Amino acid sequence: MAQPLNITLTRPDQGTSWGFRLQGGIDFSNELSVQMVNPGSIAELSGLRAGDGILMINNTNTDSLTHEQAKMEIIRSGNLINLLIQRGAVTIWKPQVTPLSELRPSELKPIISATGDEIVAVQKTSLAKEKPDEICTIGSSHNRSARPFGAGGGPPSPNSGPSVVHSQFNTPIGLYSAENLAKTYVDQTASVRDNVANMNVSGQTVGPSPVHPASAPAIANDRPSGFRSVTAPKTDFEAVQKQQQLIQSMHCGGCDMLVTGVFVKAGGKPFHPGCFKCVTCGVGLKQKGYFVIDEKLYCEIHARRHAQPPGPDMVAVPVYR
Structure with missing residues (x-):
């Protein structure tokens, strides 16, 4: 990491712009830094660059400053600002822009707008990252294609065979294969199969078995126990x-x-x-x-x-x- 640098910005009057833009702050959970520097501005002539981390503004530590507080500190500085910066502390990503002269003829076709006007492209802008990271973790990169589960992250070895890429992603189709269904059926009917195998049916009578008088249900008022009379509901004419x-x-x-x-x-x-x-x-x-x-x-x-x-x-x- 480069050593911190002191940069002093001066301007003739408050009507002249400093020519740089801030980003980050404690309210954005990101360090305060320079997002953009206008060409030929006071900030560029003073040595300020995009991606410089701002450590102090006029002897004020920026670790606890919000984005708005940092802006107010710069406004209160008047026409003189002392910045303590860290060169290249933040990587500023920019889209890749291809000029019109480098576009292929097929990409120069006019675009028909909703109003019927023809718009000719003047440049091509790509939001893809130029070089993907070697090790990709969640949140560390963007615009990466989805890969199936179980696919290795590194390149295949020269001695290994051709890699097979499955088109299914986390599919449960393997749970319903014929082998799994047969195994599940055998496991669930194992107890029934054991009971039938140990059952002795010799000498047993076929049909309903006689009921012993002692085990017969008690009968009271010519009605078996456990039953009660049910009558139709009566309408309360007085309440109606x-x-x-x-x-x-x-x-x-x-x-x-x-x-x-x-x-x-x-x-x-x-x-x-x-x-x-x-x-x-x-x-x-x-x-x-x-x-x-x-x-x-x-x-x-x-x-x-x-x-x-x-x-x-x-x-x-x-x-x-």
Whole structure:
């Protein structure tokens, strides 16, 4: 590993870009490093390279800095930054780009877009890694072809025969071969086969054996023990009638429809909120008071008109309860 280097970046004013991009940080579980350096920028002229690990920013250790904290530390530096870097600490992978002049004629065919326009390729970009690792572990490489289970990782020896690559991957077809099925059947019927082999059937009577009186089931009330009488369920007409009365009592006093959800109860009858109104003028009676005359709702004005005084010399007066 190369020795750490001190690099100082200066610029004339804050309107000039440093010309490099950071990557990593403690929040990315990766060390802080330089991802890209613009050609001809202040960072390139100062000696900063892509892949340099940043150990310190202005005497501030970057081991515990997040990506955003590292950016703020650079912004607070103004026009002068002192960086302690580790040359080549991080490998920066880039896609392989082939210029138009190196493409084959078959690869220069125009591409028809969704709008019908023809697009001519100017370069070819490959995301494949140039040289695969000698030893591949999970997470250490990318874009690798799947290989069947049991296939060796190294090249075949010169004295070994041709290697056979199976097309099945972790297939259970071997569990259902004829040999396995026969072995499973023999193992499961072994106990039955042993019992039949040791059974002595000579002198045994064929047919149902007589039942000894002592072992006969007890009979009580002309019915064997262990049995009980089962009768058809009886309908509770009283409960059904009560349920019907309850359903009937939940019909709206205004529209005679079944009341569900929120309702208003007046005079012992439920009303829909929209039906709780005066039958004459249709004004809503909620929080205004109501009068029940002949099982109908009225406001105070129309209740005076429809109410009949008990005597000729009497006047109907509204009474709120």
